[in-house]
Amino acid sequence: MKRGPAVLTGVHFINGDVACAEGALAAGCRFFAGYPITPATEIAERMAERLPEVGGTFLQMEDEIASISAVLGASWAGVKAMTATSGPGFSLMMENLGFGYMTETPCVIVNVQRGGPSTGLPTLVGQGDMMQARWGSHGDYETIALAPSSAQEMFDLTIVAFNLSEKYRLPVLIMSDAVVGHITERVIIPPEAEIPIVNRKRFAGPRGAYLPYLPEDDLVPPMVAAGEGYRVYITGLTHDERGYPSTSPDVQERLVRRLVEKVRRNAHDIIRLEERGVEDAEVVLVAYGISARVAYRAMELARAAGRRVGWLRLITVWPFPEERLRELAARVRAFIVPELNLGQIVREVERCAAGRALTIPVLRPGGAVHDPREILAAIEEAFHV
Amino acid sequence: MSRWEVKIAGFGGQGIILAGYLLGKAAAVYDRRHATMVQSYGPEARGSACNSQVIIADEPIYYPYLTEPDVLIAMSQEGYARFAPEVKPGGLLIVEQDLVTLDAARLREEGSGGDIVRLYTLPATKIAEELGHRIVANIVMLGFLCALAPIVSPSGMREAVRSSFPKSAIELNLMAFEAGYERGRLSRSADDRV
Structure with missing residues (x-):
């Protein structure tokens, strides 16, 4: 079999999906299980081509439920694992995604969003799964979701996603969209030595002493791989430090509180934002994914007309950057939130604004990105109320 | 020039x-x-209308859609009819002459005002057929464009062609590029603007 390097150091002109696959390989991903779906198929295609070259495993599964199941299993076998899908497949993954949070299984799930609901617009863009990413599986949990805006970020953030998933032991979501998945751009892949890689904490003590759900100070328990000789018991039922099922409200309190707290307490480490012109801004555009790039154009047009407009791009969408939004709400006139759904992240912005700043949604249900002039009109509105 | 917006329109295939x-x-x-x-x-x-939109710049590109194309290459009547009016004044309009009938009314209008679009016609498909296969008409067009506007370097374009095809197809594609480039060079020196 043809062997190839895991890290394709150099300058490339590739689409976001291919860049995502290359990011996964650079992060150390050696297992992919998936079911093809537009506009995420190229991720699977690239992984099918490349994983055998680096000694990894590619499985085409019968559906997305099987795909995420295989990914969780691979992770427990000690391998970094990923799957990629779009809305319909993401819906199918919801139950086992919760299993991933409950069992603290590191892995990465990519959703290249298209217009929905249901099978919706297979080839066209949408951002309608943002709240599903946060609340789609039942019960209380916290997630980490990143929203790339470019092919370069499909590469970069896939590495970040793996690192965060390994560090905090949970499934990390990459909430991309059809434009970012299919946009073909310059992507620079750095030398392997310059790519920071985080690997899960391993337990190295005696076999009898291993408690798979006993956390350390950072609230994250060290992991072992199935087959290493340690006793592991993995269940979606509420479980104690040994991993054994329990119906005790105290065990539930301890476990679920910790699953949530390990993300909330580390929000400062997880949250990534990009800001332009926010310092002197009276109005701030808050956007993510492809919409952030469209909003940037609106900001340029508004600034050219003398308006003090800033731009805040959510790279991390979950956990939501509440602290920064609250700070800004105290001193700006308005937030403008363009997104390709009929009102999801704008609710979070409004919650943080808490009436101190106006929140103006600019919404489309997917199918096409905004015309920057729609956002510009909202900016004018903000200056006239 | 630091920023170029190029639209290429035609049909699948x-x-x-x-x-x-x-x-x-x-x-x-x-x-x-x-x-x-x-x-x-x-x-x-195959067969349905399609287009690709390319932006090339020295600065990072945020908004990835064209606002006012500097160049339109129209390889189909529909592509010409839909997108020719968008081309920037002083911009470049290149049409596949055997597949596109020019709109006489528009030509007059463009000729009379100050907003003149520079129009070039090329039988790219015919040139490609003469080289051996019509499939390389797109590469003939790229060669033509490369000679008419300093969007990318000819050497860069040749490298891109060399690195993007299986070995057996490289020579034909490079020949197509050179044929288009030569035609573009001649057109430019003749300055046959409309």
Whole structure:
């Protein structure tokens, strides 16, 4: 079999999906299980081509439920694992995604969003799964979701996603969209030595002493791989430090509180934002994914007309950057939130604004990105109320 | 010039997306500039209208869609009719002359006002057929464009062609590029603007 390097150091002109696959390989991903779906198929295609070259495993599964199941299993076998899908497949993954949070299984799930609901617009863009990413599986949990805006970020953030998933032991979501998945751009892949890689904490003590759900100070328990000789018991039922099922409200309190707290307490480490012109801004555009790039154009047009407009791009969408939004709400006139759904992240912005700043949604249900002039009109509105 | 917006329009099967890809690749990989391509096509593999939009710039490209194309390459009547009016004043309009009937009314209008678009026609498909296969008409067009506007370096374009095809197809594609480039050079020196 043809062997190839895991890290394709150099300058490339590739689409976001291919860049995502290359990011996964650079992060150390050696297992992919998936079911093809537009506009995420190229991720699977690239992984099918490349994983055998680096000694990894590619499985085409019968559906997305099987795909995420295989990914969780691979992770427990000690391998970094990923799957990629779009809305319909993401819906199918919801139950086992919760299993991933409950069992603290590191892995990465990519959703290249298209217009929905249901099978919706297979080839066209949408951002309608943002709240599903946060609340789609039942019960209380916290997630980490990143929203790339470019092919370069499909590469970069896939590495970040793996690192965060390994560090905090949970499934990390990459909430991309059809434009970012299919946009073909310059992507620079750095030398392997310059790519920071985080690997899960391993337990190295005696076999009898291993408690798979006993956390350390950072609230994250060290992991072992199935087959290493340690006793592991993995269940979606509420479980104690040994991993054994329990119906005790105290065990539930301890476990679920910790699953949530390990993300909330580390929000400062997880949250990534990009800001332009926010310092002197009276109005701030808050956007993510492809919409952030469209909003940037609106900001340029508004600034050219003398308006003090800033731009805040959510790279991390979950956990939501509440602290920064609250700070800004105290001193700006308005937030403008363009997104390709009929009102999801704008609710979070409004919650943080808490009436101190106006929140103006600019919404489309997917199918096409905004015309920057729609956002510009909202900016004018903000200056006239 | 620091920023170029190029639209290539035609129908599925003409290599419209590939032409956009090669242009972007020449700029990004070999000329080391920023390049972004978005594409639009129908669900059919062949025959439906499609276009690729390429932006090449020295600065990072945020908004990835064209605002006012500097160049339109129209390889179909529909592509010409839909997109020719968008071309920037002073911009370049290149049409596949055997597939596009020019709109006489528009030509007069463009000729009379100050907003003149520079029009070039090329029988790219015929040239490609003479070289051996009509499939390389898109590469003939790229060669033509390369000679008419300093969007990407000819050497970058040649490298992009060389690195993007299986061995057996490289020579034909390079020949197509050179044939288009030569025609473009002649057109430029004749300055046959309309």
